Amino acid sequence: MADLAQPLAARTPWRALAWGTAGLVAIMVGAIAIWTGIPGLQNFLLVFNSLMIEAAPFVLLGALVSAAIEVFVPATAFERLTRLPEPLQLPASGLAGLAFPVCECGSVPVARRLAAKGLSPAAAVTFMLAAPILNPIVLVSTVVAYRGRDVMVPMVAGRAVLGLVAAMAVGWVIGGRAPGSILKPRPEDEHHHGEEGTRSARFFGHLAGDFSFMARFLVLGAAVAAAMQTFVPQSVLGAIANTPIVNLAAMMGLAFVLSLCSESDAFVAASFVQFGPASQLAFLVFGPMVDTKLGFLYAATFTRGFFRTVVVIVAAVTLVGTLWLEVLLG
16 A cells, blocks of 8 residues: 555655645534534534544554554565465465455555565455455454444354355466466556655654555545435435345445445444344445445456456355345345
8 A cells, every 4th residue: 555655755745735624624524514503513523533633543443553564574574475385375364464454555556565575366355355355354243333333243253254245256267377367567566655764764654654645534434424324314214224236236336336345344234224134234345445446456456357357256255255144134
């Protein structure tokens, strides 16, 4: 993910200006809502601020972990996966997300590096898709988002299990292809931005870039969720939420469009109370594997047809798994 934020020095002034402007606009809107007493604006700000306050610490924690892995964890820590017997590489690569918690953007360059180092493409892709969901920070944020609800355990367990199954399913379909068959040739892959300077300087550089990158999607997601909860008629949301299969597809489509960071998406999903747990789970499983920003990353990293394969398999696994949950909880 840090790669997407480069060059940091060139973009920081513009980012500071953009975030400062956004903050001033938010303050002005809040002041207008308070002075005028407009219920719609007040409700929008209440939902938006609640989501931001709950999710922002997890975005910051995710940026800290991502920067620490980038700067302090040696590449050999990942290369050990290549020494495992092939039958174990797929499940071990999926579960590696518990030990190497990277978000969905950070997992793409890591997966490419693993494949280039000799790990089978199937195992590298499995890690790439599973890590953003099995990330401990993501699982903890899901617990916090659903705390106090009867469905907390099914949501957390369902997200972890279904995410791992979907990732392994894609890895299995990719099969024993050679690295060159799925990776686009790019000689600059092995470059590393920001290697100059001390480790601490590089760490804070990556931290600033990662947090800035992830925070923008959190703001967008919180704003869209608040707007839907406030301005979309409840009858419309209720009609979609109560229509089998359509409700699941709608939440998957919303996850694709919003492109949230997996470390904060549980708070947005939990805010859609009109939709049942199965629909919210579809949002939480599909989004970290398939969304708009990942589409561009996949297109730049993998050969033609890879993104289509991921979309079809992840959508199928997510739909089947969440349908079962809907039946069990219904």
